[in-house]
Amino acid sequence: MIRVSPLIIHAAMLALASSGVGNFVYSHHMALSSLRTVILAAGQGTRLRSSTPKVLHALAGRPVLSYVLDAAHGVSADPPLVVVHPSHQEVQAFVEASGGIPVPQRESRGTGDAVRSIPEEFRHADTFVVLSGDTPLVTGDTVRNIIDRHAATGNAATVATFRLRGMNSYGRIERDPQNGTVCGIREARDRGEESGNEEHEYNAGLYCFASDHLFAALEKLTPDNAQGEYYLSDVIGLLVPHGVGTFVLDDAEELAGINDQRDFAKVEQVMRSKIADRLMDGGVHLVDPATTYCDWDVHVDAGTTIQPGCVIQGKTTIGAGCRIGPYAQLRDMLVGSGCSIGSSTLEESKLGAGVTVGQYCRVRTGCTIDDSVYLGTAAEVKNAHIGARSFISHFSCVLDAEVGTDVNVGAGTVTCNFDGTSKHRTIMGDGAFIGSDSILVAPCVIGKHAYVGAGSVITHDVPDDALAVERNQQRNVDGWALRRRAHMSIQDQGTIPSPTPLEPSS
Ligand code: UD1
Ligand code: CA
DSSP states (O other), rough: OOSSSSEEEEEEEOOOTTSSOOOOOSSSEESOOOOOEEEOOOOOOGGGOOHHHOGGGGGGTHHHHHHHHHHHHHSSSSOOEEEEEOOOOHHHHHHHHTTOEEEESSSSSHHHHHHHTGGGGGGSSEEEEEEEEEEETTOEEEEEEEHHHHHTTOOOEEEEEEEEEEEEEEEEEOTTTTOOEEEEEEEEGGGGGOOOOEEEEEEEEEEEEEEHHHHHHHHOOOOOOOOOOOHHHHHHHHGGOOOOEEEEOOOOGGOOOOSSHHHHHHHHHHHHHHHHHHHHHHEESSSGGOOOOEEETTTTTTTEEETOOOEESSSEEOOOOOOOSSSSSEESOOTTOOOOOOEEESSSSOOOOOOOTTTTTTOOOOOOOOOTOOOOOOOOEEEEEEOTTOOOOOEEEEEEEOOOOOOOOOOEEEEEBBOSSSSEEEEEEEEEOOOOEOOOEEEEOOOTTOEOOOOEOOOOBBBOOOEOSOOOOOOTTTTTHHHHHHHHHHHHHHHHHOOSSSOOOO
């Protein structure tokens, strides 16, 4: 990311419009000596009907606010100011952890009041860029573009706008019908009844202000509107005599705001398709991008195929040449190259190269699975280290274990890790062979190259190279089945009526 402070703008050529609106040309070098970004995030988010603050809702695995913070960090080295609700302590903590400065707004009295909450000590910058905490699709490039335009025009304010058709909740840009200059912004609730499907120009909620004009105008705001709030959008009308410009965005989607759950779903869809595009541009084969849900912080190397229905979350990294899914779920995983993962669930673990995870497996937290390990159908592992080339066969449950290299864990083996009070570990040495359906009661050490006979319940350590068998001696009873069948047939004739009639029915 490019960080510019103080912001030096080398303007090449922009079209110059006469009226202080629209397009401008400038061919000199302009310098904005200091610039501060402000993100408004103190709203209650009532329309979302959720107890979680709106800006902390997870969007593609990260809080909504984190994307706006990224855009702000991208345009100024000075920490962004984030206006927060005083009761939203989690928001304040998140802002601090993300390198921003939380600015409490005492009461939610509107977007204008939010900007007015900025204390004197932070008002020194010449230029203020205001962003909304609920527009996570905004990019640093767009913010830079509006700053460029603002610097080029020398206006008191520049507001980003987009054109939309149909009813919506955005503030509408009002222009003089004679000369097209901006007169102000009219909020949806103050416009009264609307009908039709006409296209209009709306406020995107992204502004650039000359600070002295901004703070002077904020003092003149009145809550004389349908919501009884101090609208930041009213500052635009107040600054018209000092010059107001617009920056019309081609893509209305980028500044889409999240107000209700429907908006949220739409934004999430756009975000997901951006992520899918990024992965595909990086050479990942998404068989069906529409049903592949990858979080923002997911990284996949080129040449990996992701089958439909996969959900890849958190900070998951997947190497090259893997085959994932269909219907695999991965969260916070580190996957090496050349792995094959079936319809399984994996979380907070690390796979080496060439690992096979079969169908319906569960790789729970804290596993390190080395190269070329094989997990058969429905195997479950947790808090375990599995050495290279080991097999954990189907229906095995290997919990709290240290498994060496080239170990064969037969189908249905269980490490009994819990004694009712505490958890214990099972250790299997290199080259050990555990017969199917064995129960290894931890703490327990199976020595290197040792064998455990199938079906054994192992409660004591097994030395290296030994065979442990723990089961009753097999007894074969000759002719038993024959005698049983004979007994059954006598019983059938005597007590149970035969299901087939003796005579054919007429
Ligand atoms: C606002 C604009 C509207 C614009 C739209 C773009 C106003 C009055 N309206 O409407 O013109 O088209 O954004 O998305 O500015 N906030 C505070 N403190 C408050 C109130 C809000 O910090 O007292 C924050 C919110 O958390 C939110 C942002 O400001 O992040 C915008 O507030 P919101 O209520 O969502 O405004 P909109 O109705 O979307
Ligand atoms: Ca909004």
